[in-house]
Amino acid sequence: VIYEVEKGxxxxxxxxxxxxxxKKWFEKLDDPDMYIAAHVCYGFNPNARLGFTTTEDxxxxxxxxxxxxxxxxxxxxxxxxxxASHIDGICLxxxxxxxxxxxxKEGEVVHAExxxxxKACGR
Numbered sequence: 001v002i003y004e005v006e007k008g009x010x011x012x013x014x015x016x017x018x019x020x021x022x023k024k025w026f027e028k029l030d031d032p033d034m035y036i037a038a039h040v041c042y043g044f045n046p047n048a049r050l051g052f053t054t055t056e057d058x059x060x061x062x063x064x065x066x067x068x069x070x071x072x073x074x075x076x077x078x079x080x081x082x083x084a085s086h087i088d089g090i091c092l093x094x095x096x097x098x099x100x101x102x103x104x105k106e107g108e109v110v111h112a113e114x115x116x117x118x119k120a121c122g123r
Contacts (some may be wrong), residue, residue, distance in 0.1 A: 001089065003066065010035040010068060022087075031069075038071040040064055041042060042096070047121045050073035050092070057090050062107025064094045 001019045004012040011025040026034055048056045054070035060067035069083040093107035103111045109118035 002070075002095065003089070005037060005066075008037045008042070008112065010037075012061065025087075027086040031084040034069040034085065036068065036081065036083070036088075038067040038069060038081070038086060039075060041046050044121070050090075053061050058088070060090070062104060064091045065089070066091065 001013065001022050002013045003010050008118065010026075011108070012073055013019055034111045041058050041064065043058060044067065045056075045059040046057040046061050048061065050060050057063075065088060067086060067088045070086040071081040071083075073080045088116065095105045096103045103109070103114065109115055109123065
C-alpha cells in the first residue's frame with residue numbers, strides 16, 4: 001500500500017489488492033479528516049523484531065510507522081482531532097528525507113551527522 005502524502009494529508013492511495021481494500025475502507029468511512037496524518041514514528045531500535053507486538057513493530061530499525069485519522073488530546077496539543085477512526089501502517093526499509101537532505105535510504109542511516117550514532121547502536 002502506497003500513501004502519497006502532501007501537506008499532512010493523503011492525496012492518493014495506490015498499490016495492489018491490499019491498497020484497493022484500504023482505499024474502500026477510507027471511502028466507506030466518508031470522513032475527510034481520516035486522510036489527515038495523525039503521527040509518524042521512526043524506528044531506530046536495533047533490537048526490535050517484526051511480528052511480535054505492534055509496539056515493537058513500529059520500532060524496527062529503518063522503518064516508519066504512519067497513523068491517519070483520529071488523534072487523541074495527548075498528541076494534538078490538548079484538544080482531540082476527531083475523525084471516524086484511526087489507522088496505523090508500518091513501512092519497512094524506508095527512505096526518509098527532510099528539506100532535501102537524506103536521513104535514511106532503504107532503511108539505513110545515510111545522513112553524515114547520524115552515521116556514527118547508528119554505528120554506536122550496532123548499525
